[in-house]
Amino acid sequence: MNESPLYSRLGAELEDKKSRGLFRTSGPSPLGAAVDMATNSYLSLHADPDVQSEAEYLADCCYSGNLASRIIETRSPLFETLEAELAEWKRTRCALVFNSGYVANLGMIGALCTRQTEVFCDRLNHASIVDGIRLAGATLTRYRHCDMFDLKTRLAASAKTERLIVTDSVFSMDGDIAPLADICELARRFRCMVMVDEAHATGVFGGTLSGLVEECGVESGVDVVMGTLSKAVAGLGGFFAGSTALRDCFVNKARSLIYSTGLPQSVLAHDLAAIRHIRRHPEAGRMLLAKARRMRETIRSLGFDTLNTSTQIIPCLVKSDSEAVELSAFLLSRGIKAPAIRPPTVPVGTSRIRFSLCSGHTEGDIALVTDALTDWKRSHG
């Protein structure tokens, strides 16, 4: 038994989380759920046979093992091909692949910002953005969620000359979307750079499914497009899309890129195969969003608060942290996997079930969920 004060404090923190119903586990996922609404594989490409066979073909052309940081050793042509196709898809000059979305945000924000930079950050932005700003030592100014008046007021009050506005395009826990056109307009007026995290929009929004930046037509106003390869692409990795100068900046300064071994070939092969599949099937996003609209309307009609979602992510608010856990367990007993999301992932008092709708879900799956929610409402009010 370790008796150090540090170890004791960790134990006390975990006990505190348990007593407040906030303790998390990471054991094997419960088996037997017929309907899985917990994944971010929005286009159900994690098990798509076409993607799988193309990925196998692409991976076959390369060695299977790993080498070093990309700065030291980049013998795989898959990096170049993937980045060229990402840039073409995102309609930017170039792209750069990182090992995950989390480290892409950390690395890019760290490369862009110093202590002289003020970063204006939506209150509900992903944790990786906040961590990146803190690690960079930049001034973190959080504005009220999607509130352009608050953002404008804070920009006007800022004494810094170097400014960056960062926003998720689709918010991961609320499922609503950022007012990108307004943000770009404010950035222009206040001479800021703009960075948009397209983690949950890539593969779902836009005529070619490249994201909300495309859908809103604000490509020219966004300096840094960030995306992940772990949501709709159902693989692994994060990426930058933008100018050559910024790519050079990240290759030279992004510590999470420079000081970490690159992704293995099998992963790059999956990512590339999935992106090609998405680009060949641009109708998939529209169909998913239409299905999500029907599902959220039904859930709302049952009396649940689904916040301001207009996407495939459907939050379903409950009265307490413990009710979120109970409802998640109840859903599982009905064959539905949907996670309870509690603080600190979401603000205190907004615990919820997060339904993540994917292309593979059928109308029957959705009915299973809404029937279960109906029964829950009947017994819990």
Ligand SMILES: Cc1ncc(COP(=O)(O)O)c(C=O)c1O
């Ligand atoms: C908005 C947002 N950005 C970044 C990330 C991190 O991406 P990854 O899972 O690829 O590390 C996530 C992951 O949940 C996210 O929701």
